[in-house]
Amino acid sequence: MSKDNKDVLTGHQVVANAMRQVDPDVVAAYPITPQSEIVEYFSQYVADGKVDSEVITVESEHSAMSACVGSAAAGARTMTATASQGLALMMEIVYIAASMRTPIVMTVANRALSGPINIHCDHSDSMAARDSGVIQLYGEDAQEAYEFTLMAQRLAESEDVLLPVMVTLDGFTLTHTAQVAELLPDEAVSEFVGEYDARYPLLDVENPTTQGPFDMPDYYFEHKLQQVEAMENVPARFLQVQEEFNDLSGSNYDGLFETYKLDDADYAVVVLGSTAGTAKVVVDELREKGKKVGLLKPWLFRPFPGEGIKDALVDKEAVGILDRSLSFGSSGPLYLEISSALAEEDRKPRLYNYTYGLGGRDIKEDQIADVFEDLANPDLEDKMRYIGARQ
Amino acid sequence: MASLETLAKREEKKRKFESGHSLCAGCGLPIAVRTILNSIDGPVVASNATGCLEVATTRFPTSAWNINWIHNAFENAAATISGVESAYRSMKSKGKIDEDIDFIAFAGDGGTYDIGLQSLSGALERGHDFTYVTLDNGAYMNTGIQRSSATPKGASTTTAPAGEEKYGKQEKRKNLTEIVAAHEIPYVGQASISHLQDLADKSEKAINKDGPAFLNVLSTCQLGWRIPPKDAVKVARKGVDTCFWPLYEVDEGEYNITYEPKEKLPVEEWLEPQKRFAALFKTGNEEVIDEIQEDVDKDWEKLQAKVS
Numbered sequence: 001m002s003k004d005n006k007d008v009l010t011g012h013q014v015v016a017n018a019m020r021q022v023d024p025d026v027v028a029a030y031p032i033t034p035q036s037e038i039v040e041y042f043s044q045y046v047a048d049g050k051v052d053s054e055v056i057t058v059e060s061e062h063s064a065m066s067a068c069v070g071s072a073a074a075g076a077r078t079m080t081a082t083a084s085q086g087l088a089l090m091m092e093i094v095y096i097a098a099s100m101r102t103p104i105v106m107t108v109a110n111r112a113l114s115g116p117i118n119i120h121c122d123h124s125d126s127m128a129a130r131d132s133g134v135i136q137l138y139g140e141d142a143q144e145a146y147e148f149t150l151m152a153q154r155l156a157e158s159e160d161v162l163l164p165v166m167v168t169l170d171g172f173t174l175t176h177t178a179q180v181a182e183l184l185p186d187e188a189v190s191e192f193v194g195e196y197d198a199r200y201p202l203l204d205v206e207n208p209t210t211q212g213p214f215d216m217p218d219y220y221f222e223h224k225l226q227q228v229e230a231m232e233n234v235p236a237r238f239l240q241v242q243e244e245f246n247d248l249s250g251s252n253y254d255g256l257f258e259t260y261k262l263d264d265a266d267y268a269v270v271v272l273g274s275t276a277g278t279a280k281v282v283v284d285e286l287r288e289k290g291k292k293v294g295l296l297k298p299w300l301f302r303p304f305p306g307e308g309i310k311d312a313l314v315d316k317e318a319v320g321i322l323d324r325s326l327s328f329g330s331s332g333p334l335y336l337e338i339s340s341a342l343a344e345e346d347r348k349p350r351l352y353n354y355t356y357g358l359g360g361r362d363i364k365e366d367q368i369a370d371v372f373e374d375l376a377n378p379d380l381e382d383k384m385r386y387i388g389a390r391q
Numbered sequence: 392m393a394s395l396e397t398l399a400k401r402e403e404k405k406r407k408f409e410s411g412h413s414l415c416a417g418c419g420l421p422i423a424v425r426t427i428l429n430s431i432d433g434p435v436v437a438s439n440a441t442g443c444l445e446v447a448t449t450r451f452p453t454s455a456w457n458i459n460w461i462h463n464a465f466e467n468a469a470a471t472i473s474g475v476e477s478a479y480r481s482m483k484s485k486g487k488i489d490e491d492i493d494f495i496a497f498a499g500d501g502g503t504y505d506i507g508l509q510s511l512s513g514a515l516e517r518g519h520d521f522t523y524v525t526l527d528n529g530a531y532m533n534t535g536i537q538r539s540s541a542t543p544k545g546a547s548t549t550t551a552p553a554g555e556e557k558y559g560k561q562e563k564r565k566n567l568t569e570i571v572a573a574h575e576i577p578y579v580g581q582a583s584i585s586h587l588q589d590l591a592d593k594s595e596k597a598i599n600k601d602g603p604a605f606l607n608v609l610s611t612c613q614l615g616w617r618i619p620p621k622d623a624v625k626v627a628r629k630g631v632d633t634c635f636w637p638l639y640e641v642d643e644g645e646y647n648i649t650y651e652p653k654e655k656l657p658v659e660e661w662l663e664p665q666k667r668f669a670a671l672f673k674t675g676n677e678e679v680i681d682e683i684q685e686d687v688d689k690d691w692e693k694l695q696a697k698v699s
């Protein structure tokens with residue numbers, strides 16, 4: 001089967017359509033820029049009878065995630081969407097959602113965390129959730145955000161996973177811009193996502209369960225290890241879901257990260273999300289000039305596919321890692337992952353950490369070209385560089 | 392009113408809430424929970440906020456609950472049950488389930504009056520079909536008797552203790568029952584573990600309403616109130632007979648006082664047996680007791696005026 005609904009759509013519209021096609025039993029969400037329109041579109045679909053979900057218009061994101069946990073534990077297919085302060089407010093319950101193994105699919109329209117308050121894109125919100133136990137997928141464009149939302153449903157509900165999945169797309173850059181996107185037919189998505197059959201639903205009143213009990217030191221550790229095991233099962237499951245999705249859609253997903261002209265490259269950048277699109281243009285331009293440059297873009301950030309990324313980068317001369325969030329007093333989250341993946345290698349590339357795009361600061365092609373130029377300098381000093389920031 | 396015989400009979404059925412938990416002797420919580428759950432005929436799913444009830448009944452791998460039960464966090468029992476209830480409505484309309492199920496949330500005063508007030512208010516306004524029960528023991532007992540906005544004026548707690556300068560909590564407690572009543576939901580009831588028939592009746596009414604219902608139940612804490620465990624019910628009864636804790640309901644907007652004390656006792660009779668109020672009985676603090684009496688009288692008059 002192939003995609004037959006090529007259209008010009010915003011990130012909001014594609015995600016809302018993915019949600020409509022998944023047909024969740026319950027959506028609980030609270031408005032926040034740049035996420036709001038996703039749930040607005042979705043609510044309109046409900047009002048127009050195009051989807052049968054219950055939308056819980058909660059009074060906060062904390063309650064959104066709380067209601068999602070209740071709903072998913074009840075056995076309902078459950079989705080939500082948020083950004084920035086909303087994700088920060090629901091964070092307490094994001095951890096609980098993961099520990100209770102509720103397969104909630106949530107969109108995060110990436111936006112900078114306050115303060116100062118700022119509505120524009122960076123990854124500080126989703127990065128703050130990186131240790132919460134949720135799976136994280138980063139989309140480069142509306143198409144990926146759409147497809148990840150569909151695949152997320154299958155991944156979350158896999159028997160040996162049962163974890164929330166966060167699908168991120170860059171706020172404004174992807175949410176508010178119209179892009180060419182191809183939606184699958186509704187029936188194809190229905191067939192792909194199938195029915196959700198919860199293992200211990202709270203609504204199974206014949207078989208009562210106590211969910212979310214109190215652990216003392218004699219059990220807590222083991223319960224955490226069950227989450228570790230579930231995370232370890234994610235890569236294989238994700239690859240399997242990709243394969244099925246490719247069959248359905250004609251897409252070419254084939255891994256936990258995407259590489260672009262990386263195989264024979266001497267110099268590479270690693271970047272998440274929409275900036276990969278800009279970086280690919282730069283790679284093309286430099287390649288035309290005979291420079292051996294390439295790009296690596298993780299699709300999956302949690303669990304982090306360190307092993308595969310190590311193999312893909314180990315033979316490079318130098319790698320620039322572009323982080324769109326800070327970990328004050330340390331290096332960027334992406335840099336830390338990659339340097340730790342390569343730590344045991346005797347011969348490894350020089351690694352450099354760049355912070356870019358905080359609070360929606362633009363990043364331009366020439367700035368990425370400058371990174372590649374930096375990388376070619378064997379004497380480049382190892383320190384954090386801040387792209388486009390006044391110092 | 393449900394007869395004592397009826398209440399006793401209900402105890403013989405398969406219990407929804409079992410013994411074997413680790414709540415203190417003389418704790419009001421299991422008395423309230425058993426009475427409430429016994430009043431529900433069909434299947435029920437409960438959410439429970441963090442607090443003594445949750446901690447002492449579900450230490451993994453044990454559980455005192457014979458019903459489907461979920462604990463999420465401290466401040467979100469209402470939001471959590473609203474998710475469960477929405478899942479139920481959605482899946483029922485899609486034909487994925489067919490049983491009739493009731494929904495109930497249990498939370499302490501801290502989990503309701505303070506940190507959970509927003510979650511409760513939101514769920515009430517959205518009109519979910521559930522009953523929310525506050526088990527008001529007047530402080531954060533689970534974490535060591537810290538003051539909440541339900542703590543009565545004059546009580547000594549670990550964060551508003553009596554000392555050389557102060558007698559304990561200086562402020563009057565929040566009137567949550569009236570705050571909930573202002574949401575104009577189908578049913579609001581104020582009850583006490585000292586009056587189980589009244590509590591059972593209110594529970595039945597609450598659970599059988601379409602839409603949100605709320606019960607505020609006075610529940611004793613022998614540790615926090617500093618009373619002998621054996622006196623729990625007796626002390627709670629004083630709360631009712633002094634009109635510190637009137638038993639009433641707001642049924643479809645109509646106020647009814649469900650129990651009129653034969654003789655309204657002076658407030659000292661409620662305060663004196665509880666050592667948390669001991670400082671009020673030291674010389675120099677007489678006027679605080681007068682103030683408390685005035686507050687109780689005023690509130691009682693206001694309540695009576697609301698009964699048409």
Ligand SMILES: Cc1ncc(C[n+]2csc(CCOP(=O)(O)OP(=O)(O)O)c2C)c(N)n1
Binds near residue numbers: 498500501
């Ligand atoms: C967000 C959050 N803040 C604080 C706590 C600590 N905490 C757990 S239970 C509790 C007090 C519970 O008091 P209450 O709701 O009155 O119930 P009780 O134990 O008195 O029955 C507190 C402060 C917590 N678990 N979560």
Ligand code: SF4
Binds near residue numbers: 413414
């Ligand atoms: S501390 Fe108080 S509320 Fe908690 S179990 Fe003991 S008596 Fe009950």
Ligand SMILES: [Mg+2]
Binds near residue numbers: 500501530531
């Ligand atoms: Mg309490």
